[in-house]
Amino acid sequence: MSHPQGIPLLVPQLPDRLALQPFLDRIDLSRHYSNFGPLVQELEQRLATDYSTHASLPLEVVTVSSATAGLELALSSLELPPGSRVLVPALTFVASLTAILRAGHLPVICDIDPDNWLLTPDIADDCMRESDCQAVIAVATFGQAQDTRAWSAWQQRHGVRVIIDAAAAYGSQWVEAVDIPVVFSMHATKSLAAGEGGFVVTGQPGQRRMIKELSNFGINLSPDTDHPVGHLSYAGTNAKLSEYHAAVGLASLNSWQTQADLRHAVFLQYRETLQQACGDALIWQQGPAPAAPTTFSVRLGSSGRRSKLEQLCAVSRISTRRWYQPLLHQHAAKVGPIVHLPTPTAEAVSADLIGLPFFPMLTRGQMAEVSQHVAMAVTA
Template sequence: MIPVNEPLLNGNEKKYLAECIDTGWISSEGPYIKQFEEQFAAKMGRKFAIAVSNGTAALDLAVEALNLQPGDEVILPTFTIISCISQIVRRGAIPVLVDCDPDTWNMTVEQVRLKVGPRTKALMIVHIYGLPVDVAPLLALAQDRGLAVIEDAAEMHGQTYNGKPCGSFGDISVFSFYPNKHITTGEGGMVLTDDEVIAKEIRSLRNLCFEPPRRFVHERLGWNMRMTNMQAALGVAQLERLDEFVLRKRRMGAVYTDLLSGVSGIQLPLTRTSYAENIYWVFGVVLDDSVSFDAIEGMRRLAEKGVGCRPFFYPMHLQPVLRKMGLFKGESYPVAERIAERGFYIPSGMALTEVQMEEVAAKLKEILK
């Protein structure tokens, strides 16, 4: 089986992990935490970075830091992972959804403009699969309407928008370091901001709101969302190679594009837009309507041939858990619905070889005949 993802851990990862073990600094108190935070903030053009236990935790803390009230509205794409919406709903705020562009698979600026209303308090900009959202008009809209902005850059390590790092936009930005990301710590995440007050609040919230002078006397409920020193050690080693990893991913995207260009029955990712070149977090394909089977059947057929795949995100407005809450009744977002049913991504991990890519492409061609 060619796995859908396999990380590349052949740099200084073992060396730095051994140092953690030799020194005994394996918890969240170790020195690699600060090093990873400072280096990651500098790389992304932010003043502050707060390392946390995973990308979902990063989103939860970002939403919590906005202090949303019941009834406040937050605009976000329907085509995303459920982590984006969870804490919005838990706060009693109202998620307002927009559809995605059929070519970039990102949220559309035009629909955001139509959805902004008197109760809108925030926008969540979510970059999808390798190309960033068209950020500038959304930031201008947010500034004009006094809206907070969370930038979910979980899949955008090393990507830029008009030359500026993704993860540097809005009031708060977040990253994930799950093993399928350009940089991995196994599990892990990062919250970034240029606001010192927000940074201080998030540091407190991730650490159970322990505050001086008495550590175990609490004025507020927080979470244990700390990253360990061992995770941060992995992060430091991976960050050292980020530029190399971005080039590697773009090379992989170019190989797949060359192998699959002209193959009837599938839509390939865009190689670039006017503001960014694709970094191919994953290499997604969407089956044309002329193909007689959907993504689930396509993945089943590829699995039989030894190729691992994953489906596209399932839209928020169709999620059973959210529908049971009475959300999104009667709402339809046709682009997200279509690509969720007909889209999946093929092996895209950092350790994938060109020989494996050639095999994957050959097997994909076979099932499309």
């Protein structure tokens, strides 16, 4: 039987007022609201400590107003020639594309691995033979972690810089290679949520300093340079994280492990319920389940099955989403110039990929209801 109020696609889980209160009290006391305040500094330090435990050398963190801004500024920090070609997978959120364009570069849209749905170093090797690129944005799609050590070796072999877009992979994506900057999101729908915000993890202090300055209009903040403090060093933007967002981020960090354990358990139970209902009819993204998943996607085997499921779910008020569609090269031409390499795998994956409802408080009954609808779509 359908739930009378339907099943939403996502339900954000942010800290409540009681969890926020100690941090808000500190803001009231300091009267520091933006411009790299004490809560922002504490959040960056706590994150840097966590990431450094998984790396061979210390890592640094710089917060930004969104992961999209973080991608754009990380690209700018590479100081590539204007119009450089940047490789990016076809199956990803549009921010991966717009960041390249807004940084003044040319997106080269490429294919993905048929099993894990990621842009891999092997695929990048093939793409380099077809289109000379100066940088790569590799995406941790649906929270599936990228191998930073493999990308570091690839970067050294080709002399081409690599950035990882790990917007949805907090808790799963570690930064084991200190020469690969990784960008994370703290949007309300993510597992480490600040309402809005993001951060960049890097093992290169100069890169962190440049991203920080770029987030503050490009104003020089260091007295240890030849350029006077307060003068523009770059044409930056205003992408600083506020103290209020840092307060939410810190409160979220305090409860993150509990939330992550719940998300992980729900994800595994949901997948088992679907497999019991559908057998081998579904196609899953290969790789370990994310530590704190934020979405739930599966392939149904044909576009016809997907359309049928969407119709069934619409009647029962079960929300679904065709995540990351249209593919990057299928957006309006006026968005910006692109280079489109062959993407047969991405097109095959996108033809039957569907995002199902997923949130920490998803009940077994809701999982069963969704699974019944999926079974009707794939077994008829």
